[in-house]
Amino acid sequence: MKNESHSRVCIITVTGKDQVGIIARISRELAELDVNIIDVNQKIMSEELFVMTMACDMASSSTTMSELKKRLAEAGEQLDLRINCQDEKLFTEMHRV
Numbered sequence: 001m002k003n004e005s006h007s008r009v010c011i012i013t014v015t016g017k018d019q020v021g022i023i024a025r026i027s028r029e030l031a032e033l034d035v036n037i038i039d040v041n042q043k044i045m046s047e048e049l050f051v052m053t054m055a056c057d058m059a060s061s062s063t064t065m066s067e068l069k070k071r072l073a074e075a076g077e078q079l080d081l082r083i084n085c086q087d088e089k090l091f092t093e094m095h096r097v
Contacts, residue, residue: 018044019079
């Protein structure tokens, strides 16, 4: 079951206390699953709050969205970060003004 939805682009959001290696760890998890990062934005907000959004292309990956979410959730627990992963279409609908 390679395709869980028509879109193979997902949006990943990461928030939590800034620390060394966040981008490296998330990027490594994605690379191991053959998920390509097509856009990334990150910023350190007040009180050392790290905020990052990534647009990722899953077209070359055999992983499902559910598997990706599970893998990122495990990384988030280890790093004490909140990591969300959504289909691009759902993300766009939820954030439309």
